[in-house]
Amino acid sequence: MQKGPQGINEPIVNSNYAQPDIIIAPCLGWSDQNKQLWRIGYGGGYYDRTLALYKNKQHNVQSVGVAYNTQKVAEGDWRPQEHDQALDLIISA
Numbered sequence: 001m002q003k004g005p006q007g008i009n010e011p012i013v014n015s016n017y018a019q020p021d022i023i024i025a026p027c028l029g030w031s032d033q034n035k036q037l038w039r040i041g042y043g044g045g046y047y048d049r050t051l052a053l054y055k056n057k058q059h060n061v062q063s064v065g066v067a068y069n070t071q072k073v074a075e076g077d078w079r080p081q082e083h084d085q086a087l088d089l090i091i092s093a
Contacts, residue, residue, distance in 0.1 A: 027067035036086040051085040065090045
């Protein structure tokens with residue numbers, strides 16, 4: 001672990017220790033399209049890049065979005081972009 005820009009301990013990026021089993025991502029919105037679950041985030045792409053990195057390294061990490069039912073976006077109102085990564089599960093209430 002090392003101190004990040006906010007003074008919080010963070011895993012070292014190229015470390016063998018940073019191999020989580022699950023990534024929990026907050027959702028600004030979410031969508032269920034083509035039998036896949038998509039997270040709509042805040043536009044920084046941090047979760048998408050992290051999930052893509054683990055997939056490229058063939059590390060089997062489960063991705064879980066956390067949202068409210070009222071944040072669901074209907075198919076056609078939003079479309080995932082090429083860099084977006086589908087989630088394994090959405091927990092909503």
